[in-house]
Amino acid sequence: MIRKISDILKEKQRTYSFEFFPPKTEKGRAKLPEVAEVFKDLGADWFTVTYGAGGSTREVTMEIVDELQKKFSVPVLHHFTCVGHSQEELKKILGEMKRRDIPNVLALRGDPPEGQEFWTPTQDGFEYCYQLIELIKTFGDFFSIGVAGFPEGHTNCPDKATDTKYLKIKIDAGGEFVITQLFFDNKDYSEYLDRAKKVGVNVRILPGVITITDYQVLLRFCKTCGATIPQKVHDIFKPLDGNKEEMYKAGVKFAVEQCNDLLKRGAPGLHFYALNKVEPTREVLGKVNR
Ligand SMILES: Cc1cc2nc3c(=O)[nH]c(=O)nc-3n(C[C@H](O)[C@H](O)[C@H](O)COP(=O)(O)OP(=O)(O)OC[C@H]3O[C@@H](n4cnc5c(N)ncnc54)[C@H](O)[C@@H]3O)c2cc1C
Numbered sequence: 001m002i003r004k005i006s007d008i009l010k011e012k013q014r015t016y017s018f019e020f021f022p023p024k025t026e027k028g029r030a031k032l033p034e035v036a037e038v039f040k041d042l043g044a045d046w047f048t049v050t051y052g053a054g055g056s057t058r059e060v061t062m063e064i065v066d067e068l069q070k071k072f073s074v075p076v077l078h079h080f081t082c083v084g085h086s087q088e089e090l091k092k093i094l095g096e097m098k099r100r101d102i103p104n105v106l107a108l109r110g111d112p113p114e115g116q117e118f119w120t121p122t123q124d125g126f127e128y129c130y131q132l133i134e135l136i137k138t139f140g141d142f143f144s145i146g147v148a149g150f151p152e153g154h155t156n157c158p159d160k161a162t163d164t165k166y167l168k169i170k171i172d173a174g175g176e177f178v179i180t181q182l183f184f185d186n187k188d189y190s191e192y193l194d195r196a197k198k199v200g201v202n203v204r205i206l207p208g209v210i211t212i213t214d215y216q217v218l219l220r221f222c223k224t225c226g227a228t229i230p231q232k233v234h235d236i237f238k239p240l241d242g243n244k245e246e247m248y249k250a251g252v253k254f255a256v257e258q259c260n261d262l263l264k265r266g267a268p269g270l271h272f273y274a275l276n277k278v279e280p281t282r283e284v285l286g287k288v289n290r
Contacts, residue, residue, distance in 0.1 A: 004144035015269035081110025155226035
């Protein structure tokens with residue numbers, strides 16, 4: 001029986017989770033359990049596997065979740081989006097998750113498919129994430145549900161206050177914890193916690209952290225997900241562009257400082273965008289004052 005994340009959150013004051021994406025190659029797929037094992041031994045509370053992000057194959061998410069859960073007895077949070085699915089299909093996939101004893105789901109709306117600029121719901125699908133949560137709740141208490149949070153506000157949302165209002169709707173619908181988009185200014189996280197508290201969001205908000213190891217990748221990544229790169233980050237990493245070794249060192253240093261500061265600010269743990277690699281996340285984790 002796989003544990004629900006909501007139960008882990010009741011027991012532990014701080015949690016550490018690690019996000020993977022479905023590898024595109026057989027080699028990558030074969031290596032993923034080795035990566036997961038390293039994080040398991042370092043005390044991973046759960047892993048997460050993305051769904052369709054960046055054009056990755058969606059069917060394979062469930063297979064990987066199933067495989068990692070069985071192999072390590074560590075809960076694996078199945079990301080799940082509304083993109084391209086009718087309500088009937090969404091229900092069917094949730095039924096299959098239940099059949100396979102996958103009780104942890106990160107409910108997401110998803111981004112428009114590649115080549116499409118604006119979001120439009122699939123015919124007979126959902127427009128917003130909270131509707132998916134309502135569907136998940138029709139399975140009773142089987143699922144523990146996480147949702148996405150945006151400390152800087154979601155890119156399509158007019159302002160931060162409205163964004164927090166929508167977060168509250170997701171929590172009221174059944175969201176039990178929040179994992180945030182990556183960000184580099186911890187002030188954004190603290191302000192997000194304050195805003196969420198003010199509107200009555202009392203669930204844990206886990207900061208999503210990424211370690212910068214490549215300046216060009218950072219630019220691309222943030223353009224895609226809408227995260228701001230503060231001037232301070234450009235100042236540190238731009239001069240190191242192309243210098244792999246120094247970039248790596250600076251990335252680890254920045255991430256360790258960011259993580260330690262987040263924990264000092266009261267973050268209830270850390271969610272690492274590990275990108276299917278052991279390093280640099282292992283090094284960062286080893287230097288964080290857990
Ligand atoms: C931790 C994390 C993991 C992610 N994993 C994946 C993944 O695996 N696969 C993937 O494709 N994407 C993933 N994403 C990206 C995510 O799908 C997109 O950012 C998406 O645009 C927003 O999803 P959401 O669930 O927050 O949507 P929603 O909460 O539905 O919000 C979408 C937009 O609608 C607005 N909105 C929300 N509710 C309402 C309402 N009631 N009325 C009017 N407007 C509303 C919001 O302000 C926002 O602009 C992830 C994001 C995060 C932070």
